[in-house]
Amino acid sequence: MKLGINLLCLGGHIEDEHLPQIERIAEIGYDHVEIPVMRGDPDHYAWLGGKLDALGLSRAQTSIVPDPDANPLSSDAAVRQRGLDHLSWIQDCAEALGSETIGGPFHAPMGHFTGQGPTEDEIAWGVEAHRAMAERAAKGGYILALEHLNRFETYFLNTMDQARAYADRVGHPAFGIMYDTFHANIEERDQHDAIRHLGDKLHVLHVSENDRGVVGRGQIDFTGILKTVRDTGFDGHVVVEAFGAGVPELAAATRVWRPLFPDFETLFRESHDTIRRAWEAA
Numbered sequence: 001m002k003l004g005i006n007l008l009c010l011g012g013h014i015e016d017e018h019l020p021q022i023e024r025i026a027e028i029g030y031d032h033v034e035i036p037v038m039r040g041d042p043d044h045y046a047w048l049g050g051k052l053d054a055l056g057l058s059r060a061q062t063s064i065v066p067d068p069d070a071n072p073l074s075s076d077a078a079v080r081q082r083g084l085d086h087l088s089w090i091q092d093c094a095e096a097l098g099s100e101t102i103g104g105p106f107h108a109p110m111g112h113f114t115g116q117g118p119t120e121d122e123i124a125w126g127v128e129a130h131r132a133m134a135e136r137a138a139k140g141g142y143i144l145a146l147e148h149l150n151r152f153e154t155y156f157l158n159t160m161d162q163a164r165a166y167a168d169r170v171g172h173p174a175f176g177i178m179y180d181t182f183h184a185n186i187e188e189r190d191q192h193d194a195i196r197h198l199g200d201k202l203h204v205l206h207v208s209e210n211d212r213g214v215v216g217r218g219q220i221d222f223t224g225i226l227k228t229v230r231d232t233g234f235d236g237h238v239v240v241e242a243f244g245a246g247v248p249e250l251a252a253a254t255r256v257w258r259p260l261f262p263d264f265e266t267l268f269r270e271s272h273d274t275i276r277r278a279w280e281a282a
């Protein structure tokens with residue numbers, strides 16, 4: 001298991017001002033960080049990758065589709081092409097950063113709804129786009145982990161039934177799913193059954209508390225969940241995800257308007273220790 005933390009707790013775009021906190025993350029004992037890649041250019045992420053190398057941190061990446069005008073699922077061919085261009089930019093940045101995984105909901109614009117579930121056309125366009133991404137990722141030596149979200153944030157992938165079926169349709173070993181305990185806590189009747197159903201398509205595990213605050217202070221049984229995850233044979237990236245107040249890129253979709261942890265030291269230390277203990281206990 002490689003334990004990381006999603007840096008959305010610091011902000012939506014990681015810059016020089018965030019480096020002292022990232023250094024503290026390394027000191028506490030995290031193995032890697034998950035970088036939000038939502039804007040900027042590959043040169044910026046190459047610079048950031050060098051800084052992380054100096055701290056001994058490997059890196060993952062989380063990305064979204066931010067704009068309905070660049071939606072890779074759109075029935076409008078021009079809009080869909082802009083969406084495909086955005087997915088290509090995501091991979092350009094990942095390769096510059098040296099990311100081991102690309103995770104996140106890079107399928108449909110967050111907070112955008114059509115009034116129904118995904119159509120067969122939307123699924124087919126998504127499968128085509130994500131298979132092409134997987135082929136490029138395999139050549140680059142990294143993997144994809146598409147994230148399901150709860151029904152209040154997206155209509156495209158909500159449950160592990162949907163996620164597993166989608167991953168099977170993409171049908172590429174470099175393509176899998178990012179399982180998130182927060183979203184599953186809303187959508188699944190039983191998280192253990194959901195994890196077992198996902199099986200070998202689990203590429204990244206997001207450990208996120210039911211209130212998206214400090215891991216271990218809420219209602220989610222992380223020891224039980226990690227035992228089920230370990231029973232599937234998973235031994236990959238486990239990433240703490242907690243949100244600060246009002247990340248502009250995500251606030252409209254996530255509805256996070258208030259602080260969810262008292263300070264960064266508490267978030268980093270308690271979450272790290274909780275998951276390390278839970279993994280060993282599992």
